[in-house]
Amino acid sequence: MEYNKLRNLAILGLGMAAFPVLGQHEHHQQPAKDTTNHEMHEKKADHGGMDHSKMQHGEMQPAHLMTHSFSLTLPMTRNGSGTGWQPDATPMYAYMKHSDKWNYMLHGSIFLRYTSQNFNNKNKKGADAKFSAPNWVMGMAQRQVGKNGLLNLRAMVSVDKLVDGGAGYPLLFQSGESWNNVPLVDRQHPHDLISELSVAYTQRINEKLDLTIYAGYPGEPALGPTAFMHRMSAFNNPDAVLGHHWQDATHITFGVVTAGVRYGMFKLEGSSFTGREPDENRFDFDKPRFDSYSYRLLFNPSANFAFQASRAFIKSPERLHAHDDVTRTTASVQHSAQLGGENKWISSTVLWGQNSGSHKGNSYLAESNLQLNKWAVYGRFENVQKSFNDLLEAGSDIPEYSTKESISAFTLGINRQLFSFANTLVQAGGQVSYHHVKESNSYFRNAYGKNPMSGQVYLRLTPGLMKM
Secondary structure, X not given: OHHHHHHHHHHHHHHHHHHHHHOOOOOOOOOOXXXXXXXXXXXXXXXXXXXXXXXXXXXXXXXXXXXXXXXXXXXXXXXXXXXXXXXXXXXXXOEEEEOOOEEEEEEXXXXXXXXXXXXOOOOOOOOEEEEXXXXXXXXXXXXXXXXXXXXXXXXXXXXXXXXXXXXXXXEEEEEEEEEOOEEEEEEEOOOOOEEEEEEEEEEEOOOOEEEEEEEEOOEOOOOOOOOHHHOHHXXXXXXXXXXXXXXXXXXXXXXXXXXXXXXXOEEEEEEEEOOOOOOOOOOOOOOOOOOEEEEEEEEXXXXXXXXXXXXXXXXXXXXXXXXXXXXXXEEEEEEEEEOOOOOEEEEEEEEEEEEOHHHOEEEEXXXXXXXXXXXXXXXXXXXXXXXXXXXXXXXXXXXXXXXXXXXXXXXXXXXXXXXXXXXXXXXXEEEEEEEEOOOOOHHHHHHHOOXXXXXXXXXXXXXXXXXX
């Protein structure tokens, strides 16, 4: 069994190492006002000899330079997950390639790691150690249609199920979804093999006004900030957030349609989508239901900040609690800034998410990643309100959906680039997490012990930084 797991990890690592074939060029990205302007043809510009690094924000650029996924006016660095926004100053780690009409981008991450949960309370709940490999790869293709149209195609895959099994990887105090008809507790569920397959079209009306329609099967509705694995504030952290099902769990939704309008610094979006979370079969396409809806307001007042507020009315998200509906509300601020020098930046996120209904409660998150070229220091603080029923095994002598308890977790990590090849980075890192629940809570104290701690060490492969 262990041999097979190690073999699968090796195969996945080789697969990730193989996709740098798309990263043969360094590209510079700026927003395009009119990539087919006749002045560019009259000048017969030599695109290969242009110094794109000296182009100013908003200037014309060759058609082969990629823009934002849903705007010919905005920079590609604003891309988040789904149709969400990040700050324009956000760095990007990806491979790029272009043809005469199409632009392609590929990015992703794989962590080959050993994690140990609740290592200071042996024989207590959640104590688990395992080799695991959180992973994902996303590809994107886009092309301009006429003078003001933009077509965008995306696909995201993850082989979590192959390398970590149906129950996913150990993660203390995590909850959500199921395996073998039993709720997953103290584990992060694996993601589906096909995590996004979407198409979008944007029509530019003028410099300030864009109209977008997005459809995914699966895809991500207009709800919450950029999902945790795509946020640069969580760039070097392999773990999902404990508030995942309070904040951004809808990033894989089997059936979603989103309409959005951008005016200047604002974007208003609305989605119809399937409320049910993915089932236990990670290789199929779940039934689309379109029984839920959401709306979101995005606001980027400058290159360094991205704000969002959103709300969703989610029909029957959990298969094991099919009669329970959830109203989810989120608000967040993301910040990114370049610090000067090669590969030096900081990115941070502050986030609040709330669920109503039987699993009602609040979740709070603050995380940051400080990148200093080859070294990085990162941290995450979380506070989530979960009930005993969320985290203790079925059959425990406690009332269902009983009083909520506030669980806090603080994670601190460090990461170092070992070497690079073909625009691919190989990094080594480690992190430790400290958890706290009120000592007066005898249920949690008896189950988990006092102040549980978790730790991990990892090797990571990821695309290199795109030059600006």
